[in-house]
Amino acid sequence: ITMNKSKLAIGLFVAGTMTAVFGLVIVFVGPIIIDDQIVKNLVIDPKNEISYTMWKDIPVPFFMSVYFFNILNPTEVLAGEKPMVEQRGPYVYRKRLQKQNITFHPNDTVSYLEYRSYFFEPSMSVGNESDVVTIPNMLVLGAAVMMENMPIAVRLLLSATFKGFKEGPFLSKSVGELMWGYDSKLVDFLNKWFPGMLPSTGKFGLFSEFNNSNTGLFTVHTGKDDIRLIHKVNSWNGLTKLIYWRTPQCNMINGTAGQMWPPFMTKESTLPFYSPDACRSLELVYQREGTMKGIPLYRFVAPKTMFANGSDYAPNEGFCPCRQSGLLNVSSCRANAQVFISQPHFYNADPVLLDYVQGLQPTEDEHGLFIDIHPETGVPLNVSIRLQLNLYMKKVSGITETGKISEVVMPMIWFEENGYMDGAIVKTFHTNLVLLPMVMVYMQYCFLGLGLATVLGAVLLHYRGKVSRYPQTSSHCANAG
Numbered sequence: 001i002t003m004n005k006s007k008l009a010i011g012l013f014v015a016g017t018m019t020a021v022f023g024l025v026i027v028f029v030g031p032i033i034i035d036d037q038i039v040k041n042l043v044i045d046p047k048n049e050i051s052y053t054m055w056k057d058i059p060v061p062f063f064m065s066v067y068f069f070n071i072l073n074p075t076e077v078l079a080g081e082k083p084m085v086e087q088r089g090p091y092v093y094r095k096r097l098q099k100q101n102i103t104f105h106p107n108d109t110v111s112y113l114e115y116r117s118y119f120f121e122p123s124m125s126v127g128n129e130s131d132v133v134t135i136p137n138m139l140v141l142g143a144a145v146m147m148e149n150m151p152i153a154v155r156l157l158l159s160a161t162f163k164g165f166k167e168g169p170f171l172s173k174s175v176g177e178l179m180w181g182y183d184s185k186l187v188d189f190l191n192k193w194f195p196g197m198l199p200s201t202g203k204f205g206l207f208s209e210f211n212n213s214n215t216g217l218f219t220v221h222t223g224k225d226d227i228r229l230i231h232k233v234n235s236w237n238g239l240t241k242l243i244y245w246r247t248p249q250c251n252m253i254n255g256t257a258g259q260m261w262p263p264f265m266t267k268e269s270t271l272p273f274y275s276p277d278a279c280r281s282l283e284l285v286y287q288r289e290g291t292m293k294g295i296p297l298y299r300f301v302a303p304k305t306m307f308a309n310g311s312d313y314a315p316n317e318g319f320c321p322c323r324q325s326g327l328l329n330v331s332s333c334r335a336n337a338q339v340f341i342s343q344p345h346f347y348n349a350d351p352v353l354l355d356y357v358q359g360l361q362p363t364e365d366e367h368g369l370f371i372d373i374h375p376e377t378g379v380p381l382n383v384s385i386r387l388q389l390n391l392y393m394k395k396v397s398g399i400t401e402t403g404k405i406s407e408v409v410m411p412m413i414w415f416e417e418n419g420y421m422d423g424a425i426v427k428t429f430h431t432n433l434v435l436l437p438m439v440m441v442y443m444q445y446c447f448l449g450l451g452l453a454t455v456l457g458a459v460l461l462h463y464r465g466k467v468s469r470y471p472q473t474s475s476h477c478a479n480a481g
Contacts, residue, residue, distance in 0.1 A: 247318030
């Protein structure tokens, strides 16, 4: 019996040691296996069915919510009083994104054109596309500022042209017309006699260029040669740097195309991306940790320096001529129109901008932009990009349409492009990237625990076997005596 116990103890000790060693191996090898699987599955390659389909035809429902700043006192504004606005909306559009002309290159890059189209969603909107709102007439007030330094004769001629085409300083039109274009005899005249003066050749609308259009030819790294480069832009429309801005740093095309990022992020990571609509590269910074439907995430937000002027943040000097901090002058890539991009309601901007317009109330929850990323894979779980379009307007002598308008950066609309993972894709993501790694973690601790418990059991069995032999020896001695 003692011999059997001894053999059992040795057997248990060997089995326990092997189990514990196996658990220890999983502790070190497990994360390497998981990371290796992430790398293999993320590379942009048609063989990676799930991730390739996700990249090619983004399965996440994307929406664009548009809010108009309806001017309540246009007559008073023309007389030099402060504009009063009320926010109207949201007018919600479902956004469809589809990559076409996908071409893989020998240097581990892939080029594509991404087409976007928008479909109105009445059930999600507050109001309809037939709602009428009043906003500044960009054709008149924008052109007036552009012509401010021209000879007086040119300005008088321009004013006469506006009168001839019955164009005033403000527009009262339906949301649908303002968004996607309306017929204008002035637009037809300018396109005929001054081709290239306006950004679009058809109807004139704030988003007329966006619908059924592409964002330019992107060439990005597939990650096959180096996973740290995955999704990073190699060139855009054949350019490796821009020509809009005044410094090489501001003209750099940095980061990704703004949909996915390289994996294995830390809290020190940033989210750089190139935005064709903003005509520049942008960069978000880490704010906090969080979870979405059980999936861990990092939230990245816009730093205050994003649209700061050159005086407040020297690296932004190249984006000038600047006005107050919080405004990006995009005139250099928008046919010289005095258009400025900001965050909605001038959130994170110079507070003085709020003094010039009545009816704005910026808050982080409603107006701050953010991207929630799964740090292990670089895949966005929840995205909310919020931007505002503003027009710089003022009185220009010789152009009577501008009346006595006070100098103001006037908000016209703001929009939010948002999307989040939902349904079957979240379940797949959660299973493969949260549950399976968790099972592996539990397995390693189970094997370690089981192994150590078995070794401890073997030691106890061996020790008890030794102890049980000694009483028998002493009783034999007593009998002999």
